[in-house]
Amino acid sequence: MSVDPVFIGIAGDSGAGKSTFVKDIATLLGRDKVRTISFDDYHSLDRVERKAIGITPLHPRANNLGLAIEHLFLLKQGKKVLKPVYDHSTGSFGDPEWVVPVPYIICEGLHPFFFRSLAELYDMKVYYDTQMDLKFNWKVKRDTAERGYTVEQVAKEIRLRQRDIRNFVEPQCALADIIIKLKISKTSSSAIGVDWKEPVDDPWLKKYLKSCNFDDWKCFNEWYAGRKMNVFGIQSDLTQDQLKELSSIFSISQDVLSKVKEKEVVPYRTMLVLFATRIKQIRASKDKEEKVVFKDAV
Structure with missing residues (x-):
């Protein structure tokens, strides 16, 4: 009998603490019962390509959300999928990986329910909002330690992203x-x-x-x-x-x-x-x- 996963979507801005939240929830639910899908893996452009055309990862055009919809739909049917993998340490893509249905599938990222067709796939949708002071400090700490950025680069990136946050990330809270x-x-x-x-x-x-x-x-x-x-x-x-x-x-x-x-x-x-x-x-x-x-x- 195939597993009918509970699908949970966690949307929110970069650096809000979504990944930590998902890891902690997985611990409480049982790590063997949880599969996390980062929507960053559905970026369609790597870091160099985004910089070349002047687009941030928050813009839907920098992401293959159609593939994400297809994969979630297949997982909901009890089928496995071969998911892309985005490596934040290099800003490029690694080898894809198989994802199989488990009791809980948690999707987190910038656009997990950007389209209504995505939103309808979840059993629970959460918008993860974090006070700006906390978010700034967490993002600086993470991106300098894990993603190769300087403090100045992170601060500049945050400023450049504000319009895309308002246009493409924050509206998802209306569906949460x-x-x-x-x-x-x-x-x-x-x-x-x-x-x-x-x-x-x-x-x-x-x-x-x-x-x-x-x-x-x-x-x-x-x-x-x-x-x-x-x-x-x-x-x-x-x-x-x-x-x-x-x-x-x-x-x-x-x-x-x-x-x-x-x-x-x-x-x-x-x-x-x-x-x-x-x-x-x-x-x-x-x-x-x-x-x-x-x-x-x-």
Whole structure:
């Protein structure tokens, strides 16, 4: 019986922390059950070619999104695909690699649901928003350490990309099921807080938190990308007792909880636990549907 993967799309600007988020989610879900697809691998131009014609990787013309749609569609059908590989250390392409369906496929990058035909392939879409100060510092640190850039080159690249970010990356937030906003926090030991935003007409988190009494979790409404959203501000660390309360409310699985061992759970880790729980619920729902279909077929 072929695997019907849970498809998760994570969109956001370069340096926002998407790759780290995906790695951490994979740890909670089980690395053997997760396959990550970076949409950077679907660049159609290498670094030299982009520079020669004056285009950034954020522009759709610098990416083969048609091939990405084809590959995700095939994976959704339970078929393997031969995916290109982009090497950031050289700015060019390496040998392609096979991707086979697994229980969770997480696609992250600049354009994972740029087209509606892409967006419709996902079971969950997340727009990963990060405060500019954090994003700038993270991008400089990553690109100078891993991608061969100088600080000046990174700063220049960020300036050049702003128009393309506004035109091609940020509009995807209007299609997201969840917006995750990372921001500076003065009340967390990590100095990073999280706003979890969800449409008011799809209140997954709000539904569960009705029975939760966390004074530090501020809840309010705001308009974001033309939609009214519930916003939950997770700005302070949780104690293990509070984490246990959350686990009871959300029925968080023990295999997820066992991987969060800090005495004080920082907002980012709390968000990871909640997100992993949401994804596992989707997996359980799919498995239940598959059993019904299989039973009917028999």
